[in-house]
Amino acid sequence: MIVCVNCNTKYNDNEVIYTCKECGSVLEVDIDIENLDISKDIFDCRKDILWKYKEFMPVDETKIVSLDEGGTPFCKCDKLGSELGIELFVKVEGSNPTGSFKDRGMSVGMTKAMELGVDTVGCASTGNTSASLAAYAARAGLRCVVLLPSGKVALGKLAQAMFHGAEVLSVNGNFDEALEAVTALALEKHLYLLNSINPYRLEGQKSIGFEIVHELGWESPDRIILPVGNAGNISAIWKGVTEFYKAGFIDSLPMMTGIQAEGACPIVNAFRKNTMDLVPTENPETIATAIRIGAPVSSIKALRAIYDSNGFAETVTDDEILEAQKELARKEGIGVEPASAASIAGLKKLVAEGIIDKGEQVVCIVTGHLLKDPNTAINACVEPIEIDADVDALKKVLLNK
Numbered sequence: 478m479i480v481c482v483n484c485n486t487k488y489n490d491n492e493v494i495y496t497c498k499e500c501g502s503v504l505e506v507d508i509d510i511e512n513l514d515i516s517k518d519i520f521d522c523r524k525d526i527l528w529k530y531k532e533f534m535p536v537d538e539t540k541i542v543s544l545d546e547g548g549t550p551f552c553k554c555d556k557l558g559s560e561l562g563i564e565l566f567v568k569v570e571g572s573n574p575t576g577s578f579k580d581r582g583m584s585v586g587m588t589k590a591m592e593l594g595v596d597t598v599g600c601a602s603t604g605n606t607s608a609s610l611a612a613y614a615a616r617a618g619l620r621c622v623v624l625l626p627s628g629k630v631a632l633g634k635l636a637q638a639m640f641h642g643a644e645v646l647s648v649n650g651n652f653d654e655a656l657e658a659v660t661a662l663a664l665e666k667h668l669y670l671l672n673s674i675n676p677y678r679l680e681g682q683k684s685i686g687f688e689i690v691h692e693l694g695w696e697s698p699d700r701i702i703l704p705v706g707n708a709g710n711i712s713a714i715w716k717g718v719t720e721f722y723k724a725g726f727i728d729s730l731p732m733m734t735g736i737q738a739e740g741a742c743p744i745v746n747a748f749r750k751n752t753m754d755l756v757p758t759e760n761p762e763t764i765a766t767a768i769r770i771g772a773p774v775s776s777i778k779a780l781r782a783i784y785d786s787n788g789f790a791e792t793v794t795d796d797e798i799l800e801a802q803k804e805l806a807r808k809e810g811i812g813v814e815p816a817s818a819a820s821i822a823g824l825k826k827l828v829a830e831g832i833i834d835k836g837e838q839v840v841c842i843v844t845g846h847l848l849k850d851p852n853t854a855i856n857a858c859v860e861p862i863e864i865d866a867d868v869d870a871l872k873k874v875l876l877n878k
């Protein structure tokens with residue numbers, strides 16, 4: 478069953494619908510946890526992908542479109558953690574098939590598309606959604622249309638969307654404008670929209686929450702920190718941990734902590750005013766293009782997650798993002814794209830501000846792979862030294878430092 482998060486109006490699973498017909502709010506898929514009589518032990522003998530939790534995925538099991546997404550690394554980061562006086566784990570979502578967590582949502586969303594029998598799928602994207610959609614549409618054999626804000630998409634993401642055969646349209650406008658345009662096309666039924674306004678996307682992404690508490694031996698961490706753009710992922714992870722709580726698999730819940738870039742921070746602004754009312758950022762700007770979003774569609778769900786979990790929301794600057802990106806790469810060997818590093822930059826800031834207590838167990842989600850945005854990575858480094866292939870030349874450079 479699909480339910481409106483605002484007015485509770487219920488819709489049939491097989492209705493193609495993105496927002497509530499009564500009030501215009503966003504929708505959520507309701508999982509009947511009470512009648513889901515399963516033991517958590519059944520997950521252990523299954524392959525380590527998101528479909529391991531298939532009982533919690535509200536789609537037809539015979540129609541699954543998958544690239545074995547999920548089951549991503551969960552790395553304990555002792556160097557960074559001990560410097561900050563906390564216990565730190567990093568969930569490396571760049572290890573998904575196309576290099577971001579979007580694959581989790583796309584697997585479930587594309588499965589739903591097959592169930593509904595659509596022939597065309599589409600999205601607006603800051604990059605990773607299009608890369609993922611293009612790959613999963615290829616796998617499913619469906620036509621794929623993606624709208625990208627002109628000149629603002631990182632190179633690796635653009636390469637993926639084009640190479641997997643999507644029809645790529647470069648839009649004169651930002652992400653929010655592109656999303657509005659493609660949503661209008663979807664409402665006229667020309668394509669099935671697989672942005673995170675589609676509640677089935679979040680059903681896949683909630684598996685990040687499942688995996689974290691499972692990895693921790695059926696315990697919730699004190700806190701989960703992640704970058705927030707369109708605000709789907711923080712909502713999805715909260716839904717995941719809440720479902721496992723309701724199922725009796727864990728007995729506490731994490732403080733959901735969202736980090737935004739200073740130039741694109743409507744959720745943080747609402748949090749600071751302790752309200753649910755979102756004032757969109759008119760011209761969002763940040764080097765972290767994946768979170769360069771001014772009007773997050775899942776703001777209600779995200780703010781509820783933050784308030785209900787006694788969590789927090791904070792901004793970071795582009796400089797703080799780039800510094801955290803480098804620190805994670807050099808101290809822990811984990812290469813992430815700029816938006817992902819917002820979680821680490823936010824962690825550092827919240828420890829400094831005393832919001833995060835010493836000894837807390839914290840999980841940072843790093844959302845996308847370093848190679849998504851090779852230009853930003855190269856620009857942050859000094860150029861390689863040019864040298865002859867000669868042992869004396871090597872010694873001169875390497876031993877005389």
Ligand SMILES: *Cc1c(COP(=O)(O)O)cnc(C)c1O
Binds near residue numbers: 844
């Ligand atoms: C999509 C994305 C985000 C933002 O996630 P939302 O669900 O839009 O809040 C953050 N980082 C990366 C790498 C992404 O691809």
Ligand SMILES: [Zn+2]
Binds near residue numbers: 482498500
């Ligand atoms: Zn409604």
